[in-house]
Amino acid sequence: MARSETLTTRTFLLHGLLAGLVAGLLGFAVASAVGEPSLASAIALEDEHSHSHSLSDGDEETAAVSRDTQSTWGLATGTIAIGVALGGLVALGAAGAMGRLGRLRPGQSTALVTAVGFVAVALVPFLKYPALPPGVGSGDSIGERTASYAVFLLVSVVAAALAVALAALLTPARGVYVATLAGAGGYLVVVVLAAAVLPATQQLGAFPADTLWSFRLGSLATLAAVWLGIGVVLTGLVGRASASTSTSTRLARA
Structure with a gap:
């Protein structure tokens, strides 16, 4: 499949960055709803452990960034930055794969690249090395x-x-x-x-199993939400651009 003027690498990249922005916002929403409660529990356990040690040692530490900031603007900034970066990388991969995966149309090959990326970059490494809560x-x-x-x-x-x-x-x-x-x-x-x-x-030692399970489930759900957002939005944008290109080409030949 020849690359058209519309479906250039630049177009893929722009679509990917936009998809990553949407995915980052989706990831922030999921992390806030699913991940934050277990993360707060893990941090409370870490603070309790640290406080007991600080009392015995006579030292006391103050957090450089407040917990409220970490769970709102900090979390949003992190998920959006990761989403945009991943969106750009997936888009570049999809651009390179276009026309090289048999008879798949651009939207279909983009969906495949995203699915493979989720499995290879997020899911399988997570299964081997799952997320660790603070203090573990x-x-x-x-x-x-x-x-x-x-x-x-x-x-x-x-x-x-x-x-x-x-x-x-x-x-x-x-x-x-x-x-x-x-x-x-x-x-x-x-x-x-x-x-x-x-x-x-x-x-993990004596870390509570229910808190650990909730933390890891929330982490995986956030990862899945970001990748799902990238896949759905990027595939839709690429598919629409491809259809628009095909229509323009048919009209030009008519």
Whole structure:
């Protein structure tokens, strides 16, 4: 499929940034409704633990940023910034994939890129290294945990890209069903092996299981909301631009 004057990389990027803005607002709404209660509980536990230590040591710390600011403007700024950045990256990926995924139309290939991105960038790494509440884990091991997460994320993204390329390569000869199974199977083999080799998640000690579950559920729901927002808005914008281009081309040839 030849790139039209409308569906340029710049157009994809602009659509992606707009989709990311909407997704960031959606993520903020979900995080406020689902994630904040469990986060507040986790912070209260951390503050109680820190306060007991500060009393025994004779020291007392004051938070640089108030909790009200963190849960409102801070949370909104973070989710919107992440949404816009992800929207731009997904849009660039969708622009590069357009015309290279068999007979999929631009809107369809954009939806596929977003779905694969969610699985490879958000869902699978989260399953291996789920979010940790405040106060959980040793500060001395944060570097090791971050490095392990980054390695697993890289493996997941590369494996997903290769899986999509394999499926696209096999589709003409083997059909969509076999090609999809081959790509998905190859991806699963790689990430399962990587998950087995990389270090396990941090030990949680006596942290309350219900608070931990709620915190992780809220974190995953926020991630899903951001990616869903990007997928729905970006796919809609790209599909509309593609339809407009097709109409303009038919009218020009008439």
